[in-house]
Amino acid sequence: MKSTSETSILESYLQDESRKTGTSTRIFFPENESDVCAVFRKNPHTPVTLQGARTGLTAGCVPEGGLTVNLERMNQILDFQPSENGGSITVQPGILLQTLRQYLQRHPHPLPLFFPPDPTESTASLGGMISCNSSGARSFRYGAVRDYVLALDLILPDGDKLHLVRGKKHASGLQFQFKTRGGRLISGALPALSMPKVKKHTAGYFIKPNMDLIDLFIGAEGTLGVITSARLRLLPRKKLRWGAVLFLPKEDCALSLVKTLRNKTDDSAFPLEALEFFGSDTLNLLRHDQRRGLVLRESELIREDADCAVYVEFTADDRALLMDAFSTVCRELSAAGGDPARSWAAINASHIEKLREFRHAAPECVNRKIREIKKSVPQITKLGTDMSVPDSRLEDVFSLYREGIQVGGFESAVFGHIGNNHVHVNLIPHDMAQYSRGKTLFETWAKAIVQMGGTVSAEHGVGKLKAGLLKTLYSEEQLRAMKQVKQCLDPEMLLNQGNIFGK
Ligand SMILES: Cc1cc2nc3c(=O)[nH]c(=O)nc-3n(C[C@H](O)[C@H](O)[C@H](O)COP(=O)(O)OP(=O)(O)OC[C@H]3O[C@@H](n4cnc5c(N)ncnc54)[C@H](O)[C@@H]3O)c2cc1C
Structure with missing residues (x-):
């Protein structure tokens, strides 16, 4: 029988930020690889x-249901190898x-480094x-986590181990084979499929003919093995970082500004690192919480006449380059209908x-x-999209979203990574009827977005x-073949049940 304190610890670990609550019989907090192996070996x-x-x-x-393994105590830095062009760091998960x-x-020698995904x-x-x-926002310039993973150590659901180093093990066409630390050969076939041609995609396994097999485990949502350590690539950090929140009078103006700024990034003299969007619904939500003193207590009040905002960040070693970039932004902001004098600019770290x-x-x-609404409607979870489309479909996807929100009469908050045509559309349902209509709307959007060449996540x-x-x-058929990849590594389908393949 579990003690009361064990039960209450378990209960406090049954949710994530989606606000869905799960069930589990027991939770483990391993401190090293052996602890993780022991959980699998003692609980076949x-x-x-x-x-x-x-x-x-x-x-x-x-x-x-089943057991929960929380990795928060495996939180050490195992190795740090800085170098002139960045180097690497090895961490526990x-x-x-x-x-x-x-x-x-705290370790800026021989030169300051950073891990780009944010x-x-x-x-x-x-x-x-x-x-x-x-x-995150910087992925506009640097890409996603995948681009920075150099090696992984994993534990499979039978307690055996895998060590994968980027560049060392590739699929042969669509055939793959791994040798575990225990000497076992695991082989199988990857599904024949074509992933959406968007800059950010993490829906289902990453699959390409002749792929580097380390990529199969990145974005696999814990369905193929437990990551117990990772060697990550670092980059040299630029000396200066400037940013601005640019307020605009209309969404159309923001879309036009985004396209103009994005087109300038081919030129290295325009070192734009982040390009983000905040819709009128989001600004209203922020204003409301700012007035209640819940957010942005030390910031200027968000302007009442601003409809939406675009957020930009630039980095460079050369101040003159940033001055030029800011002049360009001011010029383009004015051309798009905004007022540079009423924007928020930051040219030092605290700003x-x-x-x-x-x-x-x-x-x-x-x-x-959502937390407030859940007090009276507990079944509600967060309803937010994570879809993206190719550059050419930016306006189309905004029309799709705005029409759906308006016709459905939803309270909403649209914001996010517009540089990659990837904004999060949050619907805020106030009852279960709205919640289920919101879910149906997401399915309709997903179909339209896939038609546009986009991704659902x-x-x-x-x-x-x-x-x-x-x-x-x-x-x-493709999803069945994806599931067979999991079955090669996890024959009893025990790890992270429900993820990717549903129930
Ligand atoms: C306010 C807010 C803003 C956010 N903004 C962004 C954003 O800009 N960009 C973005 O990408 N995400 C964003 N997220 C989502 C979230 O932060 C990311 O998905 C993050 O990567 C989750 O990390 P975590 O440690 O919390 O993982 P968890 O939520 O604990 O788990 C996520 C998945 O990883 C698996 N997992 C965890 N550890 C391991 C392991 N060691 N081995 C194998 N599988 C494992 C879990 O089983 C689960 O499937 C945001 C979330 C919030 C609340």
Whole structure:
């Protein structure tokens, strides 16, 4: 029988930021690889759900019965190899992004380095980020986590181990084979499929003929093995970072500004690193919470006459380059109908932090609202999209979203990574009828977005809540073949049940 304290610890680990609540019989907090192996070896034939920092938005780490393994105590830096062109760092999976950043800031020799992927939630763990192939505002310039994973150590559900190094093991066409640390050969076939041609995609397994097999485990949402350590690529950090929140009078103006700024990034003299969007619905939510003193307490009040905003960040070693880039932004902002004098600019680290608070406050406000609504309608979870489309379909996807929101009469908050045509559309349902209409609307959008050449998940993964959307992207046969890949590594389908393949 479990003690009361054990039960209450378990209960506090049954949710992630999607606000879905799961069930589990027991939770383990391994401190090293051997502890993880022991959980599998002592509990054969038992479903196991893995957890990082539980900031996920798709219930990927929310258990549906069985055991829970939370990796938060495996949070050490194992090795740091700085070099002139960046070098690498090896970490355990439970280390938080913010801890990794602090470590790199405290070790600026031989030169300051950084880990480029930057999900807005810096309390995410590296294990979770790798499992979701996370990305963030800076992915506009640097790509997602996948591009920075050099090696992985994994434990399979039978307790055996895999060590994978980028560049060392490729599929032969669509055939794959691994040799485990225990000497076992695991082989199988990858499904024949074509992934959407968008810059960010993390829905289902990453599959390409002749692919580097390490990529199969990145974005696999913990369904193929437990990541117990990762060697990550670092880049030299630029000396200067400037940013701005540009307020605009209409959404059309913002879309036109985004396209203009994005087109300039082919030129290295325009070092744009992040290009983000905040719709009128989001600004209203922020204004409301700012007035209540819940967010942005130390910021200027958000202007009443601003309809929407575009957020930009630039980095360079050369101040003159940033001055030129800012002049260009001011010129293009005026041309798009905005007023540079009424924008917020940041040209030092503390001001940049304030701008980032603004960016972080948007999802926080949505999450707080959902928490409030859940008090009276407990079954409600967060309803947010994570879809992206090719550059040429930016306006089309905005029309699709705005029409759906208006016709459905939803309260909404649209914001996010517009540089990659990837905004999060959050619907805020107030009752179960609205909640289920919202889910239906997401399915309609997913179909339209796949038709546009887009993806149903650009950075959060599909977890449990969006697993159904994969059916709009891939055929049943392709999904069956994807499942067979899992069966090669996890024959009893015990690990992270419900993720990617649903129930
Ligand atoms: C306010 C807010 C803003 C966000 N902004 C962004 C954003 O900009 N970009 C973005 O990409 N995401 C964003 N997210 C989502 C979330 O932060 C990311 O998905 C993050 O990568 C999850 O990391 P985690 O450690 O919390 O993982 P968890 O939520 O604990 O788990 C996520 C998945 O990873 C699996 N997993 C965890 N650890 C391991 C391991 N060691 N081995 C194998 N599988 C494992 C879990 O089983 C689960 O399937 C945001 C979330 C919030 C709340």
